[in-house]
Amino acid sequence: MSKARERRQWVLIGPTSELQHVERTTDCGRSDATFVTLRHPKKGSGARFLLTNGGRRIQEVLKYDDPPKSWLINNSVQKDGSLHLATPIDPVFLILPYLEKSKKHFTTLDNIMSCDDFPSSGCLCDVEGTAQLAHVCDVRDAVDMKVYRLNETKTLVWLQKKVDQLVAKLKEMAHVNVGSVAKAAMFVQSKRTATTQTQSDYVRYAVGIISEYLNEFWVRRLHEVYSTVFEVETPEATEPEPKKTKLDDHVTTECIEDYTKGNTATHEEPVKKVKVTVAQRSLNKVDKTGMKSISSFFHRKGKT
Template structure:
């Protein structure tokens, strides 16, 4: 029987925190009675080496990364409650080989072949053992050498295989970016609005963009090696080929004062360059030259000392 609750009870009712999560329907709708529901675990992130949230499906064969998008001024209305945390959580599938790769590189320090359960072992994140059950782990030979038979296999990290595998990932990602019309050139824009052929993204642009996406799941050193392995040409910014004309310079006199004449107006033999003057004259100056100046005095004559007359 339900417990009776007094109407005048002043005890605060504690609301359970709830979050909004976007998950592929296929990952949560086919849960059978004898199977566990999808659950969230914290694993070591392959790039940062810090803890991050991941979700394993009900059959433990797939793993999804949990991404969080937060806003300082956002809340959610869930039913008749208001959830203060307005973050939006999204899940995206991730190849479990990315999660195994850091453990494989670390185990390679011993130089020995090891079984997968020995390689994927972490005291700080014990749930990492669930990665071994993922279906994609069967492709571990893409990043490692192995010995043994179908019952017992031992693995060792192979850098050559790993770079080939990562290169394939980058190239496939670049193809999808181009197919989905996601612009990968300079600046953030949609390819629909690119009108000029000069703005069209090249193959290297797509490879460079895809390399950045894949590098978010590998350590920085391996990311740099992958960049060299891909042979992507560095993008060079366009520079101005036309040099601007420098401002006119005046010869400096010994006492530090500036001369009245611009030395660039004179030829090498000392004569004045009249052609340069005519080219730089304004329309008013050209019209003034046509005026009859007979009997006119220069304006500088009014400021000179008067000449003494001889009696």
């Protein structure tokens, strides 16, 4: 008897309006919620996305995994304890890498999104938000169709507007720490309030978030626009330490010359004065002329 195939389940958190009709299928045969693998705009590798509303909207699926963990779902145990988060994403970020490859010519969006490595990329042609391509492209109408060509100047202006929008949103979220300690305390409540955070802090934080969806070329261009924000204060110039003289192998480190020669100063401890009693002082005043020393009575007599 064949072993029953284990049913894979995920725990997904996302907008209720987008996920409440997951099991329903549209007239065209597409489910209201479909998982697809698309090229990540920064990494270039495959990433999971969620198409909702019959393929008209797209969500980025982020996975948080901290094993070993599991979920209790109804009366069963789900071994995969990871958590998936579905958040809306602007499809222009996903289309931008494909526009760069065909930026020399005007091309239809179908041809631009044709990709053998990620066949599902064509679904981005039907996603809401493709009208925003006019903000990053030169668009022309040709025989009942639109053709597109990337415009770098427009794209840079569009990215700046994205930064401004994100900065305004971050300022509304007073609990978000965007200061210099934000990297170490991303999700930790900080005593630093919104009133102590500068405009430069917000801009740096916003550029960092948007850079997660841009390749190195656009990240570099964006940093050039906000170069004054990313300037690092140079520390005060300090006097360099003197270099140590390297000694030859045959040079000894022992003291060769006696530097104590000619030095008359003595290093002996001073002799302490012995206190003299009153009897001793009186004895010293007595005239001892002709008196023998007491020690003379105890010397050894010679042989006769």
